[in-house]
Amino acid sequence: MRTNTIYEVILESGYRDPSGNTYSLRHHWSFATEGPPVVASSAPGGGDGGVDPASYLTVDFSRSMDPTSLKAAVALSPTTSLDVKLDPSDSRRAIIAPSELLSPNTTYQFVINTAALDVDGNQLGRVQEVRFTTGPLHPLRDWIAFATDRTDGSAGGLWIVN
Known part of the structure; x- marks a missing residue:
């Protein structure tokens, strides 16, 4: 999906679920993606x-x-x-x-x-x-130096x- 974009999803009536039930309501929603990193x-x-x-x-x-x-x-x-x-x-x-x-x-x-x-x-x-x-x-x-071993x-x- 593109950044900084508003998407709209619409499910018109008449769609079926996996069990075969038919739905008569129209469903609608939208969402927005974040902008690019800054x-x-x-x-x-x-x-x-x-x-x-x-x-x-x-x-x-x-x-x-x-x-x-x-x-x-x-x-x-x-x-x-x-x-x-x-x-x-x-x-x-x-x-x-x-x-x-x-x-x-x-x-x-x-x-x-x-x-x-x-x-x-x-x-x-x-x-x-x-x-x-x-x-x-x-x-x-006033510096201090020291060597270390692994x-x-x-x-x-x-x-x-x-």
């Missing part, structure tokens, strides 16, 4: 300045989204590799993680095109664009906390 908000928001170059980007949608379609639908300019995932606790929120620090004091634009689908296969209603400007890099102070003994990762 971007409800983002962080950073459009026009934001002084954004930390180490920030992740988040986008909140009006509906639960399909994670596979989001990966192909999101781009950041100047071009930066991204990892796009849904928040494990809220499938309406996408977390966009640049693979490296964003450049300081630079204007970026992230775009989500209409290839983004909700879990029912409905396309995003329109291309969404958000422009923001990063601020300066913030040096780490339960199988392989290297887990390096954690740095400021």
